Amino acid sequence: MLQTLYAEAADLFNFEMMSRYGWRLIDGLWITAQVVTISVTLGFLLAYPVCLARMSRNRVLSAAAVSYVTFFRGTPLLCQLYLVYYGAGEIRPLLTDLGVWWLFREAFVCCIFAFSLNTAAYQAEIMRGALASVSKGQIEAAAALGLSKFRISRHIVWPQAFIVALRPFGNELIAMIKSSALAAIVTLLDLMGQTRFIFARTFDFLIYVYAAIIYLVIVEIIRRVWGLIERSCSRHLIAATPATHSRGQDESRISRAGRHGLSHGGSPQSQGA
Amino acid sequence: MNGFSLLFGPEGWGGLLLEGAIVTILLAVTTVPFGFGSGLALAVLKLSPNRVVRAFCEGFTTFFRGIPDLLSLFIVYFGLQALIDRASKLAGLSSAIELNAFFAGVIALSVVVAAYSSEVWVAALNAVPKGQSEAAHSLGLDSRKTFFLVLLPQLIRIALPGLGNIWMVLLKDTSLISTLAVIDLLRAASEASKNTTRPILFYSAAAAIYLVFSILSGLVQSNLERRANRGFA
Numbered sequence: 001m002l003q004t005l006y007a008e009a010a011d012l013f014n015f016e017m018m019s020r021y022g023w024r025l026i027d028g029l030w031i032t033a034q035v036v037t038i039s040v041t042l043g044f045l046l047a048y049p050v051c052l053a054r055m056s057r058n059r060v061l062s063a064a065a066v067s068y069v070t071f072f073r074g075t076p077l078l079c080q081l082y083l084v085y086y087g088a089g090e091i092r093p094l095l096t097d098l099g100v101w102w103l104f105r106e107a108f109v110c111c112i113f114a115f116s117l118n119t120a121a122y123q124a125e126i127m128r129g130a131l132a133s134v135s136k137g138q139i140e141a142a143a144a145l146g147l148s149k150f151r152i153s154r155h156i157v158w159p160q161a162f163i164v165a166l167r168p169f170g171n172e173l174i175a176m177i178k179s180s181a182l183a184a185i186v187t188l189l190d191l192m193g194q195t196r197f198i199f200a201r202t203f204d205f206l207i208y209v210y211a212a213i214i215y216l217v218i219v220e221i222i223r224r225v226w227g228l229i230e231r232s233c234s235r236h237l238i239a240a241t242p243a244t245h246s247r248g249q250d251e252s253r254i255s256r257a258g259r260h261g262l263s264h265g266g267s268p269q270s271q272g273a
Numbered sequence: 274m275n276g277f278s279l280l281f282g283p284e285g286w287g288g289l290l291l292e293g294a295i296v297t298i299l300l301a302v303t304t305v306p307f308g309f310g311s312g313l314a315l316a317v318l319k320l321s322p323n324r325v326v327r328a329f330c331e332g333f334t335t336f337f338r339g340i341p342d343l344l345s346l347f348i349v350y351f352g353l354q355a356l357i358d359r360a361s362k363l364a365g366l367s368s369a370i371e372l373n374a375f376f377a378g379v380i381a382l383s384v385v386v387a388a389y390s391s392e393v394w395v396a397a398l399n400a401v402p403k404g405q406s407e408a409a410h411s412l413g414l415d416s417r418k419t420f421f422l423v424l425l426p427q428l429i430r431i432a433l434p435g436l437g438n439i440w441m442v443l444l445k446d447t448s449l450i451s452t453l454a455v456i457d458l459l460r461a462a463s464e465a466s467k468n469t470t471r472p473i474l475f476y477s478a479a480a481a482i483y484l485v486f487s488i489l490s491g492l493v494q495s496n497l498e499r500r501a502n503r504g505f506a
Contacts, residue, residue: 070484070487070488071480071484073487074483074484074487074488075445075480075483075484075487076445076446076447076448076449076459076483077445078448078449078451078459079448079459079462079476079479079480079483080480082459082462082463082472082476083472083473083476083477083480086466086472086473086476087472087473087476089472090470090471090472090473091473177341178340178341178342179341180341181341181342181343181344182341182343182449184343185343185452192341192343192344195344199351205351205352205355208344208347208348208351209348211340211344212336212340212344212348215339215340215341215344216335216336216339216340219339219340220339
């Protein structure tokens with residue numbers, strides 16, 4: 001009886017494979033966490049100047065920012081990753097002269113480089129939309145009260161923009177977690193890379209399902225945590241909006257898919273807000 | 274050789290890139306009816322009164338929306354292959370059937386697109402007032418006619434921006450198929466750069482072609498949206 005039960009369970013959960021290779025998944029998860037955290041942070045820091053350039057009155061600056069955003073949102077991330085990873089090898093002498101070849105030799109650094117540039121483009125658009133959503137009257141009123149430009153930003157614009165941007169930022173974080181699986185293609189042993197490694201050794205298809213479950217759990221945790229953050233940041237707004245949770249409003253909640261709620265260029269009127 | 278003759282010369286790789294670009298477009302265009310169609314079917318099933326059906330469809334969507342697209346493709350691709358192997362063994366076929374990589378890619382992309390688009394369709398289905406289908410019924414239209422003549426045109430108008438975004442994602446996701454055995458645009462660029470050791474040139478060329486596709490899609494999308502919104506303020 002017990003033995004048949006064990007055999008049944010072993011069919012669904014390959015104990016031998018997991019005891020032999022399970023630690024690799026943990027290792028991979030750690031690498032994925034590092035890649036995503038570093039890329040999203042660097043991307044955030046880079047996004048702010050891009051966003052400012054995009055909104056600036058200087059035509060050259062804003063055109064440069066628009067081209068940057070269009071390029072990184074309009075081409076596949078995998079293509080950008082190849083460009084960095086293989087491109088670094090091609091300009092190796094130049095990179096050696098600059099003293100950064102030891103960095104670009106690592107797949108890890110190439111991934112972070114490509115992912116940061118990519119997410120910066122998306123985050124810049126999120127920031128632009130959030131900043132544009134603060135009504136002009138607020139800024140004019142603050143200026144009329146004699147607040148300095150910095151104070152208007154610090155106390156009037158940013159707090160309101162932050163709440164608007166919070167949800168898209170969460171979606172972007174989830175999108176980056178999912179995109180980070182591409183790192184496996186350039187030999188990085190992240191969660192996806194380790195999964196492929198184990199599959200190549202065991203030919204057990206189940207390992208892909210296990211990896212999928214790990215990704216699902218991470219995404220779900222972030223979704224929940226983000227929901228909590230959002231609720232605590234917009235406490236003062238909740239009383240004003242009636243608490244209806246019809247299915248139609250699902251769109252407005254943080255989504256598992258990440259970027260798909262975001263407009264990818266096209267009609268300008270559908271962007272922002 | 275300089276970059277120009279590598280791309281456009283008689284010995285150049287431009288032809289391969291062009292063929293790859295055509296494969297990329299074919300992949301994306303072939304996926305659209307399957308992906309968006311099954312997405313709509315999923316959305317209708319998600320609103321069904323049957324709890325089991327609803328739970329299954331929600332689970333399907335949650336799964337494929339929550340995992341990396343690359344992983345979805347692998348799961349569908351290798352899963353299909355495993356299913357076919359098992360089926361051919363059951364049928365007693367001696368030689369294994371090889372899955373055509375292009376069609377496996379289309380199926381895999383369709384699954385991802387169906388999961389993403391079902392959310393857009395659900396929102397659209399909820400946005401069409403119930404009175405519309407009631408009115409159609411009271412005019413004597415059967416449910417098939419009600420759906421195709423009354424609801425669908427309105428659904429498409431509402432879903433168009435969302436579907437447009439998913440099309441953009443799909444266009445870029447086709448590049449993931451290059452890791453399977455399909456020579457799409459990105460794979461063509463890889464082949465060219467391996468043979469010439471000029472990756473920057475060829476990946477930039479591929480990126481430029483993708484960019485053209487994206488920008489064109491954006492134009493077509495805003496045109497379609499304008500058309501669909503005729504008569505609406």
